[in-house]
Amino acid sequence: MPRLKRTEEEEKAREGSEFIETLDRGLRVIQSFGIDRRPMTLSDLSKSANLPRATVRRILMTLVKSGFVAGNERLFSLTPRVLLLASAYLTSNQISTVMQPLMDEVAGKAKEVCSLAILDGEEVVFIARSSPARVFSTGLDIGYRLPAFCTSVGRVLLGRLANDELTRTVDGMKLAAQTQSTLVDKSAVIATIIADRTKGYSLVDQEAEEGFRSISVPIRRYDGAVIAAANIGAHVDRITTGEMIDRFLPLLKEMSLAAQPLLV
Incomplete structure (x- = not known):
């Protein structure tokens, strides 16, 4: 399972006092879904995002409640609501x-x-x-x-x-x-x-x-x-x-x- 890699610029940004670690981790989990183009397990996402399973689980539960992820406790996938993020970029x-x-x-x-x-x-x-x-x-x-x-x-x-x-x-x-x-x-x-x-x-x-x-x-x-x-x-x-x-x-x-x- 390939892991997401931060660029040099992203690593430097993490050193700043205004960097929000939780938001960064949530975005890394969202990006992990695109790697294999299929529903993913908690273990898959943990390995791909290089984050602890417990952290990924909390992020997934948050994304489920926000409507960005759908899951059945075993397999998780993005919902069409994620397209709101892309459409915001494209329209602006x-x-x-x-x-x-x-x-x-x-x-x-x-x-x-x-x-x-x-x-x-x-x-x-x-x-x-x-x-x-x-x-x-x-x-x-x-x-x-x-x-x-x-x-x-x-x-x-x-x-x-x-x-x-x-x-x-x-x-x-x-x-x-x-x-x-x-x-x-x-x-x-x-x-x-x-x-x-x-x-x-x-x-x-x-x-x-x-x-x-x-x-x-x-x-x-x-x-x-x-x-x-x-x-x-x-x-x-x-x-x-x-x-x-x-x-x-x-x-x-x-x-x-x-x-x-x-x-x-």
Whole structure:
């Protein structure tokens, strides 16, 4: 059972006098539910969150009374009420609000899924997506996470770092292969990210998922700062890498330019 790991920033925050340990533990238990995508036992959650069983039990009972967790004393699962936490972020997030109509237009023209992601530690988190009418289940759901180093959106977002910071960041990562095509040599990953930054886009071919390739561009704030990345992905049977550059890249670049003056 994998355990949740705190980032260096989270560990530093714990040292502050205003840090609330109980709240932190409750949030760790909530996050633990997403690891195996199934109802979990008290022991599962205790191991995943790296907390004592007695502590986890008290947290679960609180979450049950608050309506965020359902359980029968043996198996526990999150309830739809947890979506209130995600919806609060999405409705208050300016990037999603501005980008959604632009992404809808791009997805319609490309006839493929268009997604928007931000960087969270060593992972990317997808915060918006748009599908053409003919696509019903293809693509990455909102909230889905992937390693940043081997995804097109991740490489675009890592590319906003200065070279020295980028090197330190990648050197501190554990690069685990997701497919047979995943680039895991750190020097090669760094060089690829720098090259992608120069080109203004990133194209990743079956490194994050077998049979899937995607192309991404940076989404910039009004002052030029990169705050997100947008991509179009497709199965390898439907489109070549050359076609992605010819067909999808102009659409993504046009969308990025249209969004920049609207993002403050």
